[in-house]
Amino acid sequence: MSSSSSFRNYRVVIASLFLPNTIVLGTDGSGKSTPDNVAPRTTSKANGLSSSAKPKDINMPEVVLRLQNDKTKPAVLSRAPPLKSIVEDLRDRSRHPTGAPTSPVNESSNPFSKINTPTSMSKSPSTTDLTSPTKGPPLSYRIPNQRRLRRRASSRSLSRRSDHAPYSPDLDGPNPDFHIEPNAHCNGGLKNAVDSVSFSTARAQPRKKMWVGTLGVETDSWSDTLRQRTSTRLRAGGYESEVVWVEDAVFEGCYDEFCHQVLWPALHYAIPDAPKTTMFYESASFKQYVKVNQKFADTIKQIWREGDVVWVNDYHLMLLPAMLRAAGVTGPIGFFMHIAFPSSEIFRCLSVRDKLLKGMLGADLVGFQTANFARHFRQTCSRILAVEALPRGIQLMGEEEGSSQEGKGRFVDVGVYPMGIDVALLRERRREPEVSEWIAVLKQRYAGMKLIVGRDKMDEIQGVKQKIQAFEVFLEKHPEYQGKVVLIQIAIPSNAPRSPNTATPNSALIDQILTTVSSINSRFSTLTYQPIVFLPTSDVTYSQYLALLTCADAFIVTSLREGMALRTHEFVVLQEGKERGKQGVLVLSEFTGSWSFRGFRSCIGINPWDKTGTANSIYEALNDTCSDVDAVEGRYRRWEELLGWVEEQSGQKFVTGFLGRCSRAWQEHQRGTEGGNSGSVDVLDRSKVGRVLVQWRHCTRRLVLVDLEGTLWDREKYRFKMKFKKDVDVQDPGLKAAIEILRQLNADKRNEVWVLSGLTVQGALGVVARELPDIGIVAENGCFIKTRTRRGQPSQWINMVGNLNMTWKSSCVEMLNYFTERTPNSFVEERQTSVVWRFWTGDPTEDSADRQWARRQAAEAQNHIFDSLGERYGLRIIPGANSFLVIPNNISRSTAVGAILHPGGPAQAPLSGRSAWTSNDLAMASGDDLECVLAVSGDEKLLRRLNELDTAETCSTSGKGTDAKWRMDRAQVGELLTVFARV
Numbered sequence: 001m002s003s004s005s006s007f008r009n010y011r012v013v014i015a016s017l018f019l020p021n022t023i024v025l026g027t028d029g030s031g032k033s034t035p036d037n038v039a040p041r042t043t044s045k046a047n048g049l050s051s052s053a054k055p056k057d058i059n060m061p062e063v064v065l066r067l068q069n070d071k072t073k074p075a076v077l078s079r080a081p082p083l084k085s086i087v088e089d090l091r092d093r094s095r096h097p098t099g100a101p102t103s104p105v106n107e108s109s110n111p112f113s114k115i116n117t118p119t120s121m122s123k124s125p126s127t128t129d130l131t132s133p134t135k136g137p138p139l140s141y142r143i144p145n146q147r148r149l150r151r152r153a154s155s156r157s158l159s160r161r162s163d164h165a166p167y168s169p170d171l172d173g174p175n176p177d178f179h180i181e182p183n184a185h186c187n188g189g190l191k192n193a194v195d196s197v198s199f200s201t202a203r204a205q206p207r208k209k210m211w212v213g214t215l216g217v218e219t220d221s222w223s224d225t226l227r228q229r230t231s232t233r234l235r236a237g238g239y240e241s242e243v244v245w246v247e248d249a250v251f252e253g254c255y256d257e258f259c260h261q262v263l264w265p266a267l268h269y270a271i272p273d274a275p276k277t278t279m280f281y282e283s284a285s286f287k288q289y290v291k292v293n294q295k296f297a298d299t300i301k302q303i304w305r306e307g308d309v310v311w312v313n314d315y316h317l318m319l320l321p322a323m324l325r326a327a328g329v330t331g332p333i334g335f336f337m338h339i340a341f342p343s344s345e346i347f348r349c350l351s352v353r354d355k356l357l358k359g360m361l362g363a364d365l366v367g368f369q370t371a372n373f374a375r376h377f378r379q380t381c382s383r384i385l386a387v388e389a390l391p392r393g394i395q396l397m398g399e400e401e402g403s404s405q406e407g408k409g410r411f412v413d414v415g416v417y418p419m420g421i422d423v424a425l426l427r428e429r430r431r432e433p434e435v436s437e438w439i440a441v442l443k444q445r446y447a448g449m450k451l452i453v454g455r456d457k458m459d460e461i462q463g464v465k466q467k468i469q470a471f472e473v474f475l476e477k478h479p480e481y482q483g484k485v486v487l488i489q490i491a492i493p494s495n496a497p498r499s500p501n502t503a504t505p506n507s508a509l510i511d512q513i514l515t516t517v518s519s520i521n522s523r524f525s526t527l528t529y530q531p532i533v534f535l536p537t538s539d540v541t542y543s544q545y546l547a548l549l550t551c552a553d554a555f556i557v558t559s560l561r562e563g564m565a566l567r568t569h570e571f572v573v574l575q576e577g578k579e580r581g582k583q584g585v586l587v588l589s590e591f592t593g594s595w596s597f598r599g600f601r602s603c604i605g606i607n608p609w610d611k612t613g614t615a616n617s618i619y620e621a622l623n624d625t626c627s628d629v630d631a632v633e634g635r636y637r638r639w640e641e642l643l644g645w646v647e648e649q650s651g652q653k654f655v656t657g658f659l660g661r662c663s664r665a666w667q668e669h670q671r672g673t674e675g676g677n678s679g680s681v682d683v684l685d686r687s688k689v690g691r692v693l694v695q696w697r698h699c700t701r702r703l704v705l706v707d708l709e710g711t712l713w714d715r716e717k718y719r720f721k722m723k724f725k726k727d728v729d730v731q732d733p734g735l736k737a738a739i740e741i742l743r744q745l746n747a748d749k750r751n752e753v754w755v756l757s758g759l760t761v762q763g764a765l766g767v768v769a770r771e772l773p774d775i776g777i778v779a780e781n782g783c784f785i786k787t788r789t790r791r792g793q794p795s796q797w798i799n800m801v802g803n804l805n806m807t808w809k810s811s812c813v814e815m816l817n818y819f820t821e822r823t824p825n826s827f828v829e830e831r832q833t834s835v836v837w838r839f840w841t842g843d844p845t846e847d848s849a850d851r852q853w854a855r856r857q858a859a860e861a862q863n864h865i866f867d868s869l870g871e872r873y874g875l876r877i878i879p880g881a882n883s884f885l886v887i888p889n890n891i892s893r894s895t896a897v898g899a900i901l902h903p904g905g906p907a908q909a910p911l912s913g914r915s916a917w918t919s920n921d922l923a924m925a926s927g928d929d930l931e932c933v934l935a936v937s938g939d940e941k942l943l944r945r946l947n948e949l950d951t952a953e954t955c956s957t958s959g960k961g962t963d964a965k966w967r968m969d970r971a972q973v974g975e976l977l978t979v980f981a982r983v
């Protein structure tokens with residue numbers, strides 16, 4: 001695949017831990033199984049919307065809730081039970097000691113009730129009937145000790161069919177029945193976003209997709225035949241899924257332990273509570289994590305074909321990109337992190353930090369939900385792996401200077417791709433009659449009351465405890481709201497471990513939350529009022545959920561950290577159609593991805609750690625009586641702004657933006673890879689130089705621009721040999737050889753030679769200037785230009801940056817002195833307008849602990865300088881293998897060359913009254929006679945700029961990704977320039 005046109009037909013392989021659909025053994029509710037030879041349910045597309053058969057999990061990214069089947073819908077709704085008093089309710093409960101919910105929801109028909117909800121919650125007296133605000137948990141309710149939330153505990157179990165007649169699948173039989181159902185565990189946000197994109201019609205969009213993932217059920221006991229039959233069924237059109245088969249125990253170690261107990265908290269910035277949580281940052285289950293990732297790599301390798309784009313999703317698969325590369329996947333690979341990414345100070349606590357980062361860096365593009373997460377990732381890579389972090393991504397160093405692989409590093413793009421929802425589909429869903437019916441029921445039940453709604457996972461990260469506590473403070477501070485406001489909190493089971501004997505932090509937390517809920521309810525309840533209604537997700541249908549969001553006066557998210565928070569986007573859309581100014585208010589934690597977008601600043605932001613502040617915000621959200629025109633208008637405008645952003649940041653934009661960039665990044669990286677597949681950047685060597693010489697030979701005017709150190713002159717080698725003694729450069733035979741080549745080039749009157757350097761005007765450049773007075777020199781990366789001597793006019797050094805604020809230099813040197821003290825044999829080189837830190841003066845090919853230490857120090861130093869001075873003074877840092885340079889942003893060789901080429905530029909030679917370049921020949925100013933430019937440089941910016949000239953032959957010597965027309969091996973620069981000098 002060498003051109004972008006190939007991408008019009010590409011297939012996207014979406015790797016995500018769970019497939020969108022799963023296999024359930026036995027027949028479905030209607031007694032049907034899914035025959036092997038019948039076409040699967042198809043997903044028809046109309047206006048880009050999925051109209052796949054129900055039940056479907058639309059816009060439920062945080063947990064998959066399903067529509068209830070027909071049994072639960074209008075018939076029940078239209079006969080909603082009469083409003084009962086708490087006395088009646090308690091009487092009912094005493095008749096039904098299990099506390100089984102009496103809501104219209106037919107729980108048995110909700111297959112997710114047995115998956116996402118622990119028995120302890122789904123059957124506990126804490127569950128309550130949505131339609132009855134007066135009902136609730138008995139005040140003394142507590143979770144029994146043995147209860148634990150086991151998020152996926154039953155997910156891989158075969159006993160999911162409790163809603164039907166007992167079923168014992170005959171797994172040994174030749175053809176056990178099975179059917180296909182939506183997978184409760186798949187990332188609903190991702191699935192909805194992918195489904196919102198047309199994979200067949202649009203140009204420059206993927207034509208096909210293939211999901212790769214696990215089923216989310218236990219499969220150890222499945223025969224090979226059953227595996228084959230189910231794999232074949234899911235592969236077919238309509239499902240387009242490839243199953244990754246993982247042993248149950250391996251999956252459990254990977255998912256329940258490593259993902260949920262190590263990665264989940266760490267990536268959400270949770271500090272280990274050592275020594276209580278011994279497994280927090282170090283876990284033997286990493287081995288299982290590796291195995292699961294490897295299974296994915298093996299499976300993808302089998303189906304991967306040229307032209308595919310592989311899209312790896314989320315923290316469960318951080319090792320996969322590098323494994324795919326190792327397995328020989330040569331096409332584009334993208335990695336998207338759906339959850340948060342912490343600062344390096346937290347990430348560095350993970351014992352397997354290097355492996356995880358290197359795994360992700362196997363991708364061409366690594367995407368995050370917010371700029372902060374992306375920045376953390378870049379800094380973490382730079383600090384932990386000592387690689388170069390640039391605003392656009394990570395430059396991997398490749399091999400060290402001097403080795404045969406020197407400079408052959410790879411670039412990994414890092415970008416921000418905020419996830420969004422499928423707004424059109426949500427609107428379609430809310431128009432369904434049962435949603436309206438539930439809206440009517442809720443309005444009647446909660447008439448005269450303010451409704452606050454929340455839906456969160458029951459773990460430390462999503463801050464339910466903080467929310468409940470803040471709500472209590474609110475009721476205390478504003479007694480006028482007692483009896484008038486209800487918080488309906490939908491609880492998603494948390495990521496608790498499976499081990500039956502472990503008392504987990506989560507079970508303690510849930511205990512704490514439910515105790516607090518009980519205590520608040522006992523404090524503020526009356527005969528007809530209960531302030532908090534606590535519901536497990538399994539007790540809420542999707543229609544009820546949409547109705548709740550529609551009726552809510554406020555929606556509150558108190559996450560302590562979160563990747564995005566798409567439920568808030570749903571809330572915003574569902575406020576549509578309300579009377580102007582009556583839209584509900586969003587109260588949103590500042591620590592969510594959603595909050596970090598400008599478009600979301602119209603909500604009420606809260607710090608969830610600040611209970612009083614949150615309580616005040618609840619008051620603010622509810623107290624907006626909309627009585628005066630300004631308030632009405634203000635409320636409406638705020639909601640309108642939120643809606644604008646939700647529409648703008650759609651799921652479709654997320655998918656097409658990420659995949660489009662991933663393909664382009666891969667193409668760019670191909671160009672930058674020596675001998676890359678695209679073949680678009682040829683190596684200019686002896687065999688090909690003839691192609692350039694054809695034109696060169698006939699030019700009467702040639703501009704030669706060549707980098708000195710690192711390109712024409714291997715300075716470091718000699719300096720190392722001479723132990724970096726002062727003024728050693730001027731005696732270097734390599735410098736003399738370089739001067740000789742420049743002399744030969746300059747001897748031809750048709751050539752105007754310019755040397756480009758990062759060195760100061762003294763030292764080596766002083767020697768060049770003395771030996772070759774009539775060539776031009778750019779020193780200190782563009783800070784100084786020495787004009788050429790021609791026609792008797794003396795040359796002179798021009799300061800290009802006389803007006804620049806250089807106060808940053810002393811602070812920078814001070815910081816570097818600190819690092820120098822800790823890094824043996826390092827030193828600071830202060831230049832006029834830049835500072836260099838040489839952190840390694842030993843053997844450049846050495847890979848010792850000392851050198852690694854020096855590189856880590858360098859990464860650390862770069863980050864300190866960048867964070868404290870970079871933005872303030874507009875500095876950039878250019879890292880090298882053994883040193884890095886700190887220089888103002890607006891100084892570059894490219895700018896200097898611009899000044900040389902531009903007649904009115906600052907390099908205008910004062911004596912000639914013309915620009916440095918045109919001083920020799922006015923005709924050049926018009927470009928008429930500018931027949932040929934030869935540029936040999938490692939400066940990509942400069943080469944790109946020169947590419948704009950038709951007559952330029954640009955050659956990159958950096959070994960990195962390049963837009964130059966040619967690549968040139970540094971070792972051959974002298975020899976090739978001699979060829980040019982002779983023609």
Ligand SMILES: O=P(O)(O)OC[C@H]1O[C@H](O[C@H]2O[C@H](CO)[C@@H](O)[C@H](O)[C@H]2O)[C@H](O)[C@@H](O)[C@@H]1O
Pocket residue numbers: 060061062063185187188189190259338339419495562563564565566
């Ligand atoms: O619980 P897991 O199976 O380990 O999955 C983690 C969560 O993934 C999804 O949420 C994340 O992605 C969402 C969409 O990009 C984003 O809005 C959210 O903030 C992320 O946490 C999934 O929706 C959750 O149910 C999973 O718990």
